[in-house]
Amino acid sequence: MTNLIRTNFQAHPFHLVSPSPWPILTSASLLTITMSGVLTMHVFTFAQEFLCQAFFLVISSMSFWFRDVTGEATYLGNHTSAVQRGLNMGIGLFIVSEALFFLAIFWAYFHSGLAPAVEAGTQWPPSGIDSVNPFELPLLNTVILLSSGFVVTYAHHSLIKGYRRGALHALVFTVILALIFTALQALEYTVSSFTFSDSTYGSCFYFGTGFHGLHVMIGTAFIAVGLWRYLAYHFTEHHHLGLESSILYWHFVDIVWLILFISMYYWGS
Structure with a gap:
């Protein structure tokens, strides 16, 4: 019972963020936007297609990331x-x-x-x-x-x-x-x-x-x-x-x- 209490309650008001895939995915998507953008300026084949996909990935990963932050603030009460x-x-x-x-x-x-x-x-x-x-x-x-x-x-x-x-x-x-x-x-x-x-x-x-x-x-x-x-x-x-x-x-x-x-x-x- 003592171990259970120590597991569920913390002795500080700070939020220890759970592991999340969205920061690294967002970073990779931004790098892809940069590379495909430069390739598009130099008229490389399929560069524009990669640029559109990179924009979609950035919007998607950041949307999921913000969804998690919103849940932590609104429903989980982690934002003390x-x-x-x-x-x-x-x-x-x-x-x-x-x-x-x-x-x-x-x-x-x-x-x-x-x-x-x-x-x-x-x-x-x-x-x-x-x-x-x-x-x-x-x-x-x-x-x-x-x-x-x-x-x-x-x-x-x-x-x-x-x-x-x-x-x-x-x-x-x-x-x-x-x-x-x-x-x-x-x-x-x-x-x-x-x-x-x-x-x-x-x-x-x-x-x-x-x-x-x-x-x-x-x-x-x-x-x-x-x-x-x-x-x-x-x-x-x-x-x-x-x-x-x-x-x-x-x-x-x-x-x-x-x-x-x-x-x-x-x-x-």
Whole structure:
């Protein structure tokens, strides 16, 4: 009886994660995406087919992984207050690493823009490049993304106060605004007069805005999962770490876009 009690109960509030196949499968799928993506750029045979399969594997493995984490948090009660503090710290450090990633992009952009090379015509944007007008689609996208930030904050406060209908409507509206932003960003790329290979300006512009667009899509999925979990009554006023993390990530996306708009669209034009 004593051994049984020691087996079923632990003397600490931390969650000892069970062995899982999803992290290694996700890592292998991401490596496959990288390799097949490079092969696709060099027009290798069947490279596109491998790339599509790799995307499917990433989505599948991460979906199963998130399913397990959701079960641990919602049904098994493994996410104690101590575990939540650790997860909050992990999300914070992840966002810091993302901020340093974008810092490298801005560093490269300003390094080239503040002292343009002779090959760029000693001017920024380089001669021959017609930059995007910041007061057209970029300004509209700025309004849309900032509005989504305000709306998702309203959803968070509504959840804390127990106003379920307001939180649900705000989360749905946030996802819709995020999808509109992504569609307008894709439209902007189709009408731009320069490409990724047009000097350092084109490389930095598309690298920065493209990766921000990728983060918007990830954040949209993040909030959409939170919306689905809220519909399934997984969250309470005091325990909604998954949704809170997605909202924090979305605010980071907003801040990065503001810097992108000011530096690459306005100053860079």
